[in-house]
Every structure is written in structure tokens, then in C-alpha cells.
Amino acid sequence: MVDRAATALSLVRMMQASHTVTLEQIPGLVAEHAARAGLHDAAVYVVDIRETVLRRLTGEGCDAGGGGEEYTVQGSLPGQAYQRVDVLAEPGQDGTPGGRRRWWVAVTDGVERLGVLRADTDGDDEPTRQTLRDLASTTALLLLSKRSFSDSYARLVRTEAMNVAAEMQWNLTPPPAYAGHDVTVGAVMEPAYQVGGDAFDYAVAGTTLHLSIFDAMGHDTTAGITANVAVAACRNARRQGASLAETSRQVERVLLEQFSTTRYVTGILADLDTASGRLAWINRGHHLPLLVRDNRWAIELVCPPAGPMGSALGLPVIQRTEQLQPGDRLLLYTDGLVEARDADGSEFGRDRFVDFIRRQHAGRHTLHETLRRLMAAVMDHHAGRLDDDATVLLTEWRGSDQQELTP
Known part of the structure; x- marks a missing residue:
């Protein structure tokens, strides 16, 4: 049985020591302090951008993963722990020193899944499981504090080369998962390594959740630049207190200044009052x-x-509102999702899209696991390659129907 007091002190010491370490030093730091808490042979695995593989962070090589093994998210025990956001033990006690039990624990920050943690223990009781969860949570904070300026992390979470437009987009977008007291947000974007003009954004200000999705004309680097300009202009206007309509007009003004009418962006801009469930939105030529x-x-x-932003059509921008009910799910998406075609020319389609969301939710999958499975299904439908960007921004408003959050 682990000593909970010793565990707490060890985790505090680990956080204190982390301020001056690099990403490459995290595996050693975690293993050292985990051992002091009674958790042996601890190792950290991070998930790739597409959430298909879990790669061990070793601290070695140009990607900090040299010599490390990897596990598939689909079809492995570590992958199950990741999908279910759970603490799972390997069956039996063979293969670990001294007959210890080996565990796999999801590493999450709020509802953002970063990977899994492996550790061996002498016991199998609730204090031990809680210690594993505590170590995983602390490890998540360490990863978050280092990844934004670590090229090693960027290399480790990629399984193929990324184009310049995708490089811009992934550095522009907020994390793909967020949860507050009343609302959960998740997003996916494909093709992850060749994305062109799609972008999504969300932000919180008090009880207001700002949501936006953009689809820029074209599929080249200029499309990525156009989407970046649109998101930046949207944030700039929003942070100055502009309304949804005025924000979209400001985006259009900036695009016209930069590109005249040669480039445009469609989009949905929305504000959700998370206290009341009142949704307001405008449509700039988008689905x-x-x-x-x-x-x-x-x-x-x-x-x-209204017309796409940057088209200078001069159409009126009209705002609509909707009162959400607890449990409602709002889907913002781009055309590449529903227009993806299989070898026979059949589109994935809106009906299949909605039905997939409903079935996965009925199967008790989390919002973010549902999105992971959705994009895998879209990619499979299109034989692994998309001709257009496909992005989904999914928001669930829980209202007074409070539940314990699971990523």
C-alpha cells in the first residue's frame, strides 16, 4: 500500500524541480519521484496528432522518443486506458519485477488527452489507484509546460511530414479539448498533416463561450495564410468587445486590405451564454x-x-438566437467532412455524420472519443486521404444537468 502523505510530498517536489528541466528530462524526473511514491518503472507515452499511436517519451534522440516503443490506440491495453480515460491493470502479475502489478493510466489536462502513464505497484487498492491518477495529472502539467517551445515534442507527436499550411494552423488553434462547469468543447481537423484553409477557434470570457469555424478558399499555403488572418482578425475584434456581426465585418475588412477580393473565407461565428444556454450566431456563407x-x-x-468574408458582396449580416436545452450538442463543420467520397463516389453525407454522433453518444463514449472515432470513420470512407479539409467543432451544453467530467 502506498503512503499518501509521501506521495503528496513527492509530487510537490517533482513540480518544484520541473521549472528548470526540458522535455527531454521529464521521463527521468517522473520516474525518480514516482519511485519515491511507491510507483516503480514509471514511463510516459504521448499520443500523436491523429490519436492513432502512443509513443514513449524517452528523452533520447531528435524527437525525445529514441529507443522507445509505441502502442496503437486501437487494439492495445494502453490504448484502452487512453480511450476510456481510465486506470487499467495488465492481467496477472507476470513480467514485472517482484510480481508487481503493471498499470496504464490516461494522462489528461482537464478533458484534453495527452497520452498514458505506465507504472508498476506492489498493491492493488484504491489508494494505489488514486496515487496513479495523481501522478498522471501532475505529468500532464509537466508536458503542457514544455510542449509549446519543444521541437522534440512536435516531432514525437507526428507520424509523417507536415506542410507549411498545417504548421501554421496547428500553432494557431486552441487545444482540441476544453471543459468548463457547464460546457464541453472538442475539435478535430483533417488531413492533419496537409490541412489548407480550415480553422476553428473558441475562447471563454466570463459566462460567454465564443465559437467560430472558418473555411478559406483554396487548399494551398495561401489558404492557410488567409485562415490565419481571419482567425487573428476575429480575435482582435472580439477582444475589443465587437458584436458577432461587427466582428465578421472586421474580418472582411482585414481580408480585403490584404488580398483585395482574390481570397475569401466562409464561417460561422457564435456566442453561447453558458449560464442560460442562449446561443447567438451569424452565418457568413457557411454550412x-x-x-x-x-x-x-x-x-x-x-x-x-451573408456573403463570405472577403467577398465584398455587401449582404446584410443577420444574427439568430436559439435556446439550448441541457445535453444539447452543437455541431459546426466544414464541407470536407460531409463531402468526402468513397471509391464509388458516395459522400459521407450529413445524415451519416449526425447518425455517427448519435450512435457513439448512445454507446457512452466521451465527446472527444466520439470525435476521434468520427474522423477515423471519415478517413476510412475516403481510403485514408481527403481531397478537402474536414473540420468539426462540437460543443455540449450541460446546463443544470451536472455530471462528473470525463475527457
């Missing part, structure tokens, strides 16, 4: 938002479209 209610039916939230 309409979808609302899934009671996991039974879905409707399009109708809003007369």
Missing part, C-alpha cells in the same frame, strides 16, 4: 450549424447567409 437534441433528432439552425 448551417446542426443541433442534436435528446440524442434522437437533429435540426439545422437556420440563418440567412
